Amino acid sequence: MPPSNFTRNPIKKKSLSVTLISLLKSRLCKFLLPLFLFVVIIAFHSSNPSFIARKLQNPDWQCSAIGENLGFLPPGEKYLWFAPHSGFSNQVSELKNALLMAGILNRTLIVPPVLNHHAVALGSCPKFRVENPVDLRFAVWESIVQMIHSRRYISIADIVDLSSLKSSSSVRMIDFRVFAQLWCGIDVKLACTGSLCCGISTGRSSWSSFEQCGSLLSGLGKDVVDCVYGVDEDCRTTVWTYQNNVEETLDSFQPSKELQAKKKFSYVRKKKDVYKALGPGSKAASATVLSFGSLFSAPYKGSELYIDIHAAPRDGRIQSLLGQIQFLPFTQEIVRAGKSYAANTIKSPFLCTQLRLLDGQFKNHWKVTFAALQEKIQMLKNDSNSRRDGIHIFVMTDLPPANWTGTYLGDLTNDVKSYKLYSLHEEDELVVQTGKKVLTAEHGIRSGFLPKMHDTPRRDNDCSSETRPDILLYIEEAICSCASLGFVGTAGSTIAENIELMIKNNVCFNSNE
Template identity: 55%
Template sequence: MEAANLNRANRWKKRHTHRFSVFPQSLLTLIPTLLVLSLIFFLSYKHFVSDFLQMSRISQPLQCSSQLEALGDKFIWYAPHSGFSNQLSEFKNAILMAAILNRTLVIPPVLDHHAVALGSCPKFRVLSPKDLRLSVWNHIIELIRGRRYISMADIVDLSELVSTSAIRVIDFRVFVSMWCGMEIDCAYSEDSEKELSMFENLRQCGSLLSGNNGNWNKCLYSVDEDCRTTVWTYQKNEDGVLDSFQPDEQLKNKKNLSFVRRRQDIYKSLGPGSGAASATVLAFGSLFTAPYKGSESYIDIHDAPRDPHTEYLLKKIEFLPFVPEIMSAGKEFALETVKAPFLCAQLRLLDGQFKNHWEATFLRLKQQLESLKQTGLHPVHIFVMTDLPIGNWTRSYLGNLVRDSNAFKLFVLREEDELVKRTAKKLVAAGYGLKFGFVPEGFDGIGKHCHPPLLPDILLYIEEAVCSCASLGFVGTAGSTIAESIELMRKNAVCLFKV
């Protein structure tokens, strides 16, 4: 037995020695590569463990934030996108959804123009709600980091809706500071590594809040239905029926689509008794809708005869005015700069579909000016709001108007104008975003110990306010949501006088 064991040991020892004697040089050449691979594995593992521990720390307040639970309230947040007019339209829908579902609305900031895009609902090509929420979250963090955050409530006057308890609101910064367990408005530090760590934690927190890790029982419910599959309704008794607009066969074959659009009652699907009802936070993606081929692209709620509160809100949100500071600035420009009856021309010439339709855009303006000239009014005062820089007016119809100074006098507003800067400072000082909403007792981190914010870009809003005061009329760009917004302002007579 001992001899057999010895023979086996000798055979192993001999084979082991033989392999090294045959491949010594090959192994020597592999050593540097093996060392590099080992180092990469070690660093990757270390990074993985670090991320895991950070996620673990962040996930604790999400199950669920004790501060939020103590409020005894439920919340709704969503992912705004595209330009300001689209964001305002979504905000109105968010107010409506929050009221129907009896939830407190998390008021978002105003996002940079087209910083986040949805895609095309009619073509069934859109970002998923989860991806959209995460894109919006990341952009908001950049706004905070760049000190450019401005709340939708800083621009739109919510005083009547809040004072009458028509809606309950909370500022995004307050909500997320409670949710993530850190004061996001003060996420700055002289220590660059500490600051980077703060924003990395916020990004991870946003990933969880966006629903990327799935729903959190009684904490987060992410609504993943979008305009490709769903049209939200209310009190229509058509829950689950097919919507009238469906992808046609050509589109199905071309894009390999399998979507079916159904109409769903928002209250039955997400209200009491639903799987979403117990969640502290209900997270939507886009809330934008528009009429399309006899239907709505996403939300078809225009009346609620059996719900007086919702019926009241539907009328109120049809038009939401700008805050007094913006309206006052528009009136001041009309009275003290233009100083005469004027026409407003909103000319969108460079963005998207509009850049290829200059002739059609200018045609209505030409017709309107010819009509005014017939009245004997000279010169005709015109306030121009356009995305075409003044330096590029020379070869356009605007250049012709500038040269004909006897017949026309043109006025513009610019970001560097003193009126615009002064109004921006007033808005920052007013801080409506934090006034019109819940702030917990003892919560004083927002804006009090941070670097001062940069002045917000409010030129567009003041321009719209100026146009609301134009007594000689308004000429807007066909298809522009900005033009629609101005028409709505004029319809509601927000300017108490017409210059």
């Protein structure tokens, strides 16, 4: 079945074109066009990192933030920031690496929000075509600011359970909102969803704008001494290691001569010990904030794209941390929602299949995925125990059921005697109520350092956000972890890998949840 039968028709743009042509022909356009171009030019320059950087060349700038001066932040604390990007599963992978780096370098990790799917893209490490770290960090900052102003902020620690790391003191953490409020002096009440966050909000900003703080954290303020050190090394030049005695040696994966000639570059990938390069005694060590770009890594052609740290036999604390971050479960509200759907809606052993159009791997592997699904269903049909009340199948998809007609899913749906299909949607009550519970729990704020700014948490009507978080995907993954008849995922998908990891760790049937 070709992808065209599985997707909607493109949106027609004829009406938009007609409108634009009419506007261009109008007399009013002659007067508005120069003004429009002026606004576009100003907007471009005001959001351009190099333009913003010039604002930081100010001798009055000091890194000692008002929050630290007031004693709200631990004196002398050092922090680690990074630029999450791409889809949620990639962001979780980066989070794991960030926790590892923070542990090795003895820094407090600034825990970021979940960015919208592909709001910021890295590019391709294997093709040596990636955004440079400065631009990537600034793009992430702008995306976060947009999320705050639109009240769509949700911490990745609201979704991924980091409580075991906090309780074990393996690595220190601080929620981005707490850090931005106390270190930057920026009021983040629009990003709050509960009393703890609102209690930190001061209702005022000590720095002139989000723009200045974002520029500084992006590593643009090179002249602000001992404040922020921007890590410029990325996957084109560096593979970070730890305690493997291969300092400054060539990595096994290098760009081919053909690629170098075609793209006209001369990158050389070297292995570097992250502790020696960025730890005590290095130029980066004195900086209050160490700011990475992407921390995404994956195996590739016998090497790793960016981070090659899988063991630390001479460092028991880091070796333990490596074990802890291998699997990070969802927070309890999401796990419980998945269990509830499996027990109270499906009510029978079921098969789960992942057919998400927005998954970048689906378009490359849809034939293999459907072949595996058909093979699995045929195997279940041959099992008499599975045929008694039909085969129950939970379909993890972003294609609405109304569009299943004429597809394999439509065929399964029409055969009501043999199959019963289930799917979950944003407007379903389980999703809505779980979203409210996730926001109320404030796991993100609780995941790290909290200042004693108030004796009791406060909540004002203008602070707490009533936004509905986008958590459908996470609940679907939790449901699939309960699929006792098996799981059929998309080959190469990080979503499928996470579900398989949840199944391996017996998340659904864990008595603690």
